[in-house]
Structure formats: C-alpha cells, structure tokens
Amino acid sequence: MRLHAISDLHLSAEENRAALLRLPDHGADWLIVAGDLAERFDHMRFGFEELAKRFDRVIWVPGNHELWSIRRKEEPDPLRGVARYDALVELAREFQVVTPEDSFPLWPGATHGNDGAAPLLIAPLFLLYDFSFRPEYLARRDVSRWAREHRTACGDDFYLKADPHPDRESWCAHRLEMTRERLARRLEGLPETTRTVLVNHYPLRQDLIRLPRAPRLAPWCGTRETRDWHRIFRADVVVSGHLHTRRTDHRHGTRFEEVSLGYPAQWDQERGMAAYLRLIR
Template sequence: MKLRAISDLHLASPANRDALFALPDYPDDWLILAGDVGERFEHMRLAFTELTRRFARVFWVPGNHDLWAIPEETGLPALVGEERYRRLVETARAHGVVTPEDPYEIWTGDGGPCAIAPLFLLYDYSFRPAHVSRDGVVGWAREMGSVCADEMFLNPAPFASREAWCSERLRHTEARLAALPAHMPTVLINHFPLREDLIHIPRAPRFTPWCGTRATADWHRRFNALAVVSGHLHVRRTDWRDGTRFEEVSLGYPRQWDQSRGMAAYIREVLPGPDQAEDELAAPRFRK
C-alpha cells in the first residue's frame, strides 16, 4: 500500500489522454491528483472515472486550468469563480474523489499514521521582488515574456480579485489545519508551491507572481508535514526544507515528458517514500 501523486495531466492533449487510458491498475494504493487536470468538465469526469478505477482512493485539488472559465462545447456560458469550484467539488464527490472541502482522511499505511490534507489556496502575487508593486507586477512579468492566461480566464467571482479569493481560502484552510489533533503528522497537497524558494522555472523566471503566496512559507513546520505535494511548475523535482520533503509531481504537456515511458513512470511515491539521508544517497531521479 503506497500513497502516490501526479499533477498537471492536461487532458486537452490527446497524447495525455492516451497515456491515462494506458495506465496500469494500483488496486491497493491511494493517489493524489494535484490539479490542472483540464479546462473542461469532460476532462475532469474522464480523469476521475479512470483513476478511481485504478486506485483504491483518489484525492484532488484544483489547479488554475481547472478553474478557467472557457465556454463548454455545449455552447453554454462557462461557470466562473467560486461557482465553478463548487461544481468541480460536486463532480469529484460524485466519483468518490476526496476534495479540499471534505474531512481529512488518515493514512494508516507505511509512513503513517498521518492526515492527508488537500488544500485549495490560490495565489496573491506576493512572489515578486520588493521593488515591484502589486499594480506593476503583471507589467514586470511581461517585460520578460511571462504572461499567465489566468489574467483572462480565471474569474474570481464573487470575490473582487484573485488575491481576495486567496485570502479567504487561507483563512478557511488555516482554521481547518489548526483543528487537527496536536502533533498529528500531515501530507499537505496544493496545486501551487507553498514556498517561493521552491520555484525553479528558468524558461520563465518572472512567472512567479502566479505561483503561490508567502503566507504559507512556514506551513510545513506549523502543521507537522511529512511531505508537501504540489504541481503547476512543470518542473519535476524533490526538495527538502526543515526535514520535510517537497515533491513537485507535474506530468505536463506532451513535449515535457517522455511518452515512450508512459504516465506510470511519472507517478511519484509520497509514502512511505525515502527519508532525507536515503534520498541524498540515492541516484538522482529528479534535479535538486
């Protein structure tokens, strides 16, 4: 029994859908699906259907692409903001998938017991240099070709802004985590990285404003995290901070992974997983 993770399936791509269909079964294992499944509800339903057939339990957190307000092929207006998120939660629950709105489940396999905590936190543009203002951050990023499509497609309604929505999600989630039993270990799951120093995207060095919030920099310590799982960056890697393992588990677009290896090669083991000494001695699977 293992806890595994992957993110950024981007099922709008036929190659990624084919890889999902070819995925073998893991009947005893739990899977974390850390966001960016696809832009349409049909992609979400496809992922939830296929993955719940293959894994004993599936956990999902939303990525920014999942929240994009792109008109569905039916021609009906797209759901936006909080309403879209709530409908995604309903879709996940209808397939038996655990969401950030559900009670935290307790992992009792190797590496446990610990609480599996799916989070939905968004970002607040705080991952920027001190000299760059909030009003100027999009222009600053654009100077080096970094423009996030969220500026067009991620509608935060009914919140006034994406950072206001982020603030509410932080408040809500922090209270839930603080209510866990004292000293309960956790696995924290969020689409966006919890720390700015985990962002390594040389191809787009000014994409950081759309990558998280400084408010979560110490959450791995505050909430006793054994591991923190994220995606979004499309840069698969393992990092350690304060004895906590941080796993970026993106699959990505077809050009960003070796299709001859299949999707299974990109599913990361989270628990029991290596300890830090074992990981540093092992042959490097991921750039550190």
C-alpha cells in the same frame, strides 16, 4: 499499499488522455492529484472516472486550469469563480474523489516514527495565490506589464475569475483563513505524533520556484503566507505541481515534491504515465 502523487495531467491533450487509458490498475494504492487535471468538465469527468478505476482512493486539489472560465461550444456560459469550484467538487464526489472540502483522510498504510506507528494525515488544500511572490520593489498593478517585458503572460489574467470575490487576492485570503482553521481543528483531535502530507497545486515556499524559461511567472505561483506551513502543520511531505519542473527538495526536515507530468512535449510518452507517479509512501 502505496501512496503516489502526480499533477498537471492536462487532459486537454489527446496524448495525455490516451496515456491515462494505458495506466495500469494500482489495486489498493492511493493517488494524490495536485491540480491541473483539465479545463473542460467532460475532460474532468473522464479524468476522475479513469483514475478512480485504477486506485483505491483518489485525492484531488484544483489547479488554475480547472478554474478557467472559457466560452466554448460545450460550455457557452461558463461557470465562474466559486461557483465553478463548487461544481468541480460535486463532480469529484460522484467518483468518491476526496477534495479540499471533504474530511482530511488518515493514511491507512504503515507509518513509523521514533516511538512506533505514527498517524499520517493527508490534507488536500485549495489556496490560490496573491502575487506576493513578486519582487519587493514591484507594485501589484505593475505585475502583468513587468512579466510581458520578459515575454511572459499568464492565462489566469484572462480566464481565472474570482466571483463573488473582487479579485484573486481576496479569494486567496479567504481560502488561507478558512484552511488554517480547518487544519488546526483536524490536528487538535489527533495524537501529537501525527504528521501530515500537505497537498496544494502551488508550491508553499517561494524558494522552491525554479522557472528558467519563464522566471517572471513566479507571482502567479503561490503566497508568502504559507512559507512556514510545513512546520506549523507538522508536514512530513508537501506535494505540489504547477511549475512543470519535477524535483525533490528538503526544508527543515520536510520533503517537498513537485510532481507535474505536463504537456506531451514535457514527458517521455514511451515510458508511460506510470513512470511519472511519485512515490510518497
């Protein structure tokens, strides 16, 4: 039994959907999907259904693309903000996919600490971002203009709605407060030896962001409020996506895994999707 992770499958791309259909059955293995599965509900359904066939348990967190509200023939009046997220959670549950709103599961595979077997809690998080990754001198109101000066723009400014919250920062603050409390409560009832796998679409630390082609996209990539969560919540591994820069980093004894697949041009399709599953345990 193994625990894998991947993100940013971007199933809007036909090539990525075809690759998912060729992904082998992984039997009793578990899979973490760290966001950006798709934008459309029909593609989300396809993704959940096919992944659930191939893994014993799938754990999913939303990225920004799942939350985009775009008028299409299939969805002329798209759901927005919290209502959209809630609908995605219900869709995931149809396929027994674990979401940030469900009980955080304990990994049943063997995990050994210094004193023998140690529990490992997998915590799927939905935290958003609050533009605090912008430069210190830059006011929030100037972020988009500053990015455009470097020929950078984020589709979230057009498509990611925060209803009923007044803005994305407010939604982020709400999610941070709620998630802190949930994590603390869940860990209270477990042995002190328990370690966690924290899963979030966005990186938890600003110093993990490397965007050589779009460095001014960083303000849309997380929040400074989570920079110490790996220590506060005893993380053994932190899994994220969003950046499309696959890599492994270490901070304070915690392993940070960026596990994006990406758009068709960003990965070798001859190797197949299975080659891009990151082994977490």
